[in-house]
Amino acid sequence: MQETSVIGTLFRSLRHRNFRLFWSGQLISLIGTWMQNVGQAWLVLELTHSSFKLGEKKAGVLVPHLSMPPLNERGNSVLAVSICTLQEPCPLSMNVSTG
Numbered sequence: 477m478q479e480t481s482v483i484g485t486l487f488r489s490l491r492h493r494n495f496r497l498f499w500s501g502q503l504i505s506l507i508g509t510w511m512q513n514v515g516q517a518w519l520v521l522e523l524t525h526s527s528f529k530l531g532e533k534k535a536g537v538l539v540p541h542l543s544m545p546p547l548n549e550r551g552n553s554v555l556a557v558s559i560c561t562l563q564e565p566c567p568l569s570m571n572v573s574t575g
Contacts, residue, residue: 513537523572536566 489495520533 519572 490499517530517533520530521527524530
């Protein structure tokens, strides 16, 4: 009997329509992000056949996020997220263009 009350309280937040919309939107967004990351890594590996270039691509994606805390301290969190989002494809485009 206690297990049903734990399960009931675990998903209590899903009773609210706005949270269900938020949760489903986040789920779709994260699945898309995962697919993009896998696809980009696969493209780099197929084009270059180099594990170094693959590591370079993965490191290049993380570098903009390291610059986010200083921008976020100034209260420009939307700007910081936009900059990080725009800088992520740069390492991939450099790898694709240089071969």
